[in-house]
Amino acid sequence: xxxxxxxxxxxxxAGGLLATSACGGSSGNESGGKTTVTVMTWExxxxxxxxxxxxxxxQDPDITVKRIDTPNGNYGDKLASLTQAKKLPDLFWCGxxxxxxxxxxxxxxxxxxxxxxxGSGDFTTxxxxxxxxxxxxxxxxxxxxxxxxxxTYGIWYDIDAxxxxxxxxxxxxxxxxxxxxxxxxxHKKGAKYGLVADAMTALDGPFSxxxxxxxxxxxxxxxxxxQPTEVTADATYTEGVGKLVAGIKSGAVAPPxxxxxxxxxxxxxxxxxxxxxxxxxxxxxxxxxPKIKYGFxxxxxxxxxxxxxxxxxxxxxxxxKNADATFKVLSYLDSTVWTKVLPxxxxxxxxxxxxxxxxxxxxxxxxxxxxxxxxxADLDAPLTMGVRFTTQWASQSNDLITAYWPDILQGKKxxxxxxxxxxxxxxxxKSNG
Numbered sequence: 001x002x003x004x005x006x007x008x009x010x011x012x013x014a015g016g017l018l019a020t021s022a023c024g025g026s027s028g029n030e031s032g033g034k035t036t037v038t039v040m041t042w043e044x045x046x047x048x049x050x051x052x053x054x055x056x057x058x059q060d061p062d063i064t065v066k067r068i069d070t071p072n073g074n075y076g077d078k079l080a081s082l083t084q085a086k087k088l089p090d091l092f093w094c095g096x097x098x099x100x101x102x103x104x105x106x107x108x109x110x111x112x113x114x115x116x117x118x119g120s121g122d123f124t125t126x127x128x129x130x131x132x133x134x135x136x137x138x139x140x141x142x143x144x145x146x147x148x149x150x151x152t153y154g155i156w157y158d159i160d161a162x163x164x165x166x167x168x169x170x171x172x173x174x175x176x177x178x179x180x181x182x183x184x185x186x187h188k189k190g191a192k193y194g195l196v197a198d199a200m201t202a203l204d205g206p207f208s209x210x211x212x213x214x215x216x217x218x219x220x221x222x223x224x225x226x227q228p229t230e231v232t233a234d235a236t237y238t239e240g241v242g243k244l245v246a247g248i249k250s251g252a253v254a255p256p257x258x259x260x261x262x263x264x265x266x267x268x269x270x271x272x273x274x275x276x277x278x279x280x281x282x283x284x285x286x287x288x289x290p291k292i293k294y295g296f297x298x299x300x301x302x303x304x305x306x307x308x309x310x311x312x313x314x315x316x317x318x319x320x321k322n323a324d325a326t327f328k329v330l331s332y333l334d335s336t337v338w339t340k341v342l343p344x345x346x347x348x349x350x351x352x353x354x355x356x357x358x359x360x361x362x363x364x365x366x367x368x369x370x371x372x373x374x375x376x377a378d379l380d381a382p383l384t385m386g387v388r389f390t391t392q393w394a395s396q397s398n399d400l401i402t403a404y405w406p407d408i409l410q411g412k413k414x415x416x417x418x419x420x421x422x423x424x425x426x427x428x429x430k431s432n433g
Contacts, residue, residue, distance in 0.1 A: 033062070035325040038089035039333075040068040040082075042075035047345065054340035058332050063325050083107070086319065090326045091333065094315040097390035099136060099145040100226060102315065104392065108144025109316040114327055115143060122354070123331040131384060132311045132351040139227055145315030147351035148334050151278045152378035153199065153308045155179070155300075159293040161273035165189045170297035172305075172377050176212055179274075179300040180243055183252040186273045193254040196263055197276035199308075200244055201256040203398055204388045205405055206231075206421075208276075208308060212240025214383050216302035221422075225386030229433075231425045233418035241408070241418060248409055256406035268292065282363070282371045283347040295370040298377045306383035311351050349375050393432040400424050 041048060048067070055065060068089055070078045075093070082088045083102075094102070102108045115125045125133050125143075132147040155170055162169045167182050183194030199208040210221035218236025222228050233241075247253035267275045268290035279296065299307055314333060320326050338355035346362035363372040389397055404421040407413040 034064050035062055035322045036064045036066055037091065037322070037326050037329045038066050038068060039329070040070055040078075040089045040092040042070065042093045050341050050344055051337065054337045055333075057336065057340065058329070060325075060328060063328065065329055086317075088317040088319075090316055090320045091314050091330055092316075093148075093312065094145055095312055096135060096147070096310065097388065097394070099313060099315050100138060100390045101392055103138050103142050103144030107318055109318050109320055109323055109326075110142040110144060111146065111316070111327065111330075112137075112141055112143045115146070123335060123352075127335075127353060128351045129353060129379065131309050135226060135309065135311070135386070136313060145313045146330065146334055147311040147313040149312055149348035150351050150379075151280065151308075151310040151312075151348060152375045153276070153278050153299060153310075154374045154378070155195075155297045156267060156275040156277055156281060157295050157297060158267070158270055158273040159295055161186060161189075161191070161270065161292075165273075169295060170300075172298045172373070174297065174300050176215075176240065176243060176300045176302060180247045180252065183247060183274060184250060187250070187252040191271075191273050193258075193272065194252045195247070195274040195276065196254040196258065196260070196267075196272050198254075198258065198260045198263075199276050199387075201248075201254065201258065201406070201409055202260075203401055203405075205256075205409070206401060207385055207387055209241055209244060210237055210385055211299060211306045211308070211383075212243070212302060213237035214385055215304055215306040216240075217304075220385050222386070222389070225389050226391070228389065228391070228429055230429065231422045233422045238415055238418055242415055245409055245411060245415070249411060256409050267294075279349070279371055279375050280347050282366075282368055283345050286346075286366055286368075296368075296374045297370065298374050298381075304383055305377065305381045306385065307378045307381040308387050309384045310387045313351070349379070391432070393428060396428045396432075397425050400428070 041051065043051065052067070058065065079092065099108070103110070115123070128147060129150060132150055136145065136147050137143055157170055159169055162182070165185050167185055170179070179195065186194035199205065206221045207225070213234065213236040214220045216236050219232040219234045221233070221237065222231045244253065248255045263272060263275060264281055264284065266272045268285065268288060270292045282296070285294070298305065314330060316326055316330065335352050335355055338350045338352065339358040342358040343362045346359050346366065349359045350356050360372050388394065400421055404413060404417055408415065408417055
């Protein structure tokens with residue numbers, strides 16, 4: 001599973017199979033008058049098998065569901081080619097940024113009327129976690145897809161490493177200073193890095209790092225990731241970045257450019273004592289059985305709890321031939337399927353609230369109490385920040401972040417260049433406003 005959810009990953013999202021197709025296309029009629037609804041996922045074969053089994057409970061004599069086989073490592077290329085050819089399936093996995101951008105371009109079916117409650121039973125906007133649904137709406141209220149699973153973020157920690165270093169394990173309410181102090185002590189006790197946190201050192205870093213400022217009552221990096229009017233690097237934000245710079249300089253925190261491809265396995269092997277990542281690692285740990293005792297704590301805070309929000313979902317192209325049939329399958333995928341899939345693979349909490357018990361029950365059964373409590377704390381956090389811009393011009397901002405952020409964190413550019421970076425991004429926002 002990737003932390004950046006606009007890419008293909010092992011994050012579960014509901015999909016289905018009654019028959020398998022090798023090509024794209026939108027819903028149509030088979031002989032006998034049945035409507036075919038096509039589905040494309042970014043899942044692994046093992047996950048698709050779970051989803052296929054769950055879809056056996058979908059029974060509508062007038063609808064057949066066909067899943068398109070797509071290599072999960074090549075999902076982005078497949079999506080791009082089908083988009084260009086106008087052969088997108090009726091339901092396809094999508095990130096929040098893809099949904100907003102495609103909806104803005106008129107490429108997706110707008111479900112806002114059906115989700116308002118008219119003719120959709122219990123499957124309405126009020127059936128979802130408010131933050132997730134709010135962020136799937138465009139500025140003019142259109143909804144080109146529905147959120148399916150939510151990512152929550154925290155710190156995975158090696159219990160034995162903390163005990164050996166004489167450090168209390170992280171708990172809800174712990175502070176940024178405590179996190180950096182722990183990272184420093186773990187580093188001095190022999191860990192190559194006490195903390196690996198690519199969420200703060202990579203391209204999305206300015207957003208994650210702004211949780212420090214947000215928690216302390218300062219301004220977040222961006223006033224919105226969907227409809228931003230400005231980005232800011234105020235004194236509190238700069239203070240927080242300064243602490244990160246100091247941690248990298250001391251060797252306590254892994255620097256920009258650190259190879260994260262094996263960070264999950266290194267943590268499981270006891271070589272990384274603290275890892276900033278998401279709840280999705282839990283499902284893999286249940287399968288791979290790490291040699292260490294581990295826990296999962298909420299992200300640190302200054303005063304109030306602050307966390308990141310992110311959700312993947314399921315989108316529908318504007319040219320779907322039978323919207324009513326597609327919506328029936330969509331509602332089944334995003335609700336009922338989760339109660340069947342999550343007990344075997346508790347990878348993420350559903351955005352559809354009625355399906356959440358299946359996720360938390362699976363965590364409790366597996367003894368992952370710290371994962372369950374941290375996910376619940378994230379869902380209840382009073383302050384949230386998006387993980388990246390979802391705008392059409394996001395790549396322009398990314399180029400500027402790439403030019404400044406890594407050098408600032410490594411001391412190659414001064415902290416004052418945070419203002420230079422934000423000024424340039426604000427110019428981009430104004431030129432695209």
